[in-house]
Amino acid sequence: MKIEMHVHTSEGSPCAKADAESIVRTYSRIGYDAIVITNHFDNKLLKDFGRTNEERIERYLLGYKKAKAVGLKYGIKVMLGMEIRLEPHTEDFLIYGIDEEFLLQYPDLCFMSQKEIFELCHSYGAVFYQAHPFRNPCRPQDPRFLDGVEYNQRPDSGNHNEKLDAWIRDYPKLKLISGSDCHNLEQAGYGGIEIERDVSDIKELVRLMKNTQVKFIGR
Ligand SMILES: [Zn+2]
Ligand SMILES: [Zn+2]
Structure with a gap:
């Protein structure tokens, strides 16, 4: 898968620059079986998404819900993830294993520390990775509060994976995942993971990610 x-x-x-349906259609065409929608959970954006937490979360989930609704039509599984930025920093983190209920329960995630959000994710059965840790202006964050890091292979993006290769040698417990950080149709398909068996949902995928080092595409 x-x-x-x-x-x-x-x-x-x-x-x-691409809407949910065109993303799903493209990933189906280029041979992916599933995609995880990781829209930005960023206080600067959320403020404009509505007045109440419910309105903001509803708007935040719109892209995921639209993608999910057309997934069946294109034969592709759509799962919920998140790319979050913690105030006042510029690093991005990827969360897998959360759901709508979690978001409604913890709408102020952007104001937590890395340690707090890492522990919260674990208490919910979710995992917490740093996205593209060497892409400017990002710097690798505290490895004690990470499940792993993203090996981002999007071209011309200043990912400095040679620095990541060197850095991660000191942290053998950290897992690696890969993703495209796709923002438009030209950026589709530069990464991802490949697993032996099918998973039915994000919770099952997260269990697999915790227990094994998943094989990632590319490199
Ligand atoms: Zn991203
Ligand atoms: Zn973005």
Whole structure:
């Protein structure tokens, strides 16, 4: 099963140029079996998504829900993830294993520390990875509070994976995943993971990610 782990849709991420349906159609065409929608959970964006937490979360989930609704039509599984930025920093983190209920319960995630959000994710059965840790202006964050890091292979993106290769040697417990950080149709399919068996949902995928080092596409 081939899974894209990091993709945005224009409904949830204003920086993304492709809507949910065109993303799903494209990933189906290029041979992926599933995608994880990881729109930005960023306080600067959320403020404009509504007045109440319920309105903001509803708007945040719009891209995922639209993608999910057309997934069946294109024969592709759509799962929920998140790319979060913690105030006041510029690093991005990827969360897998959360759901709508979690978001409604913890709408102020952006104001937590890395340690707090890592522990919260674990208490919910979710996992917490740093996205593209060497892409400027990002710097690798505290490895004690990470499940792993993303090996981002999107071209011309300043990922500095040679630095990541060197850095991660000191942290053998950290897992690696790969994702495209796809913001438009030209950026589709530069990463992801490949697993032997099918998973039915994000919770099952997360269990697999915790227990094994999943094989990632490319490199
Ligand atoms: Zn973006
Ligand atoms: Zn991203």
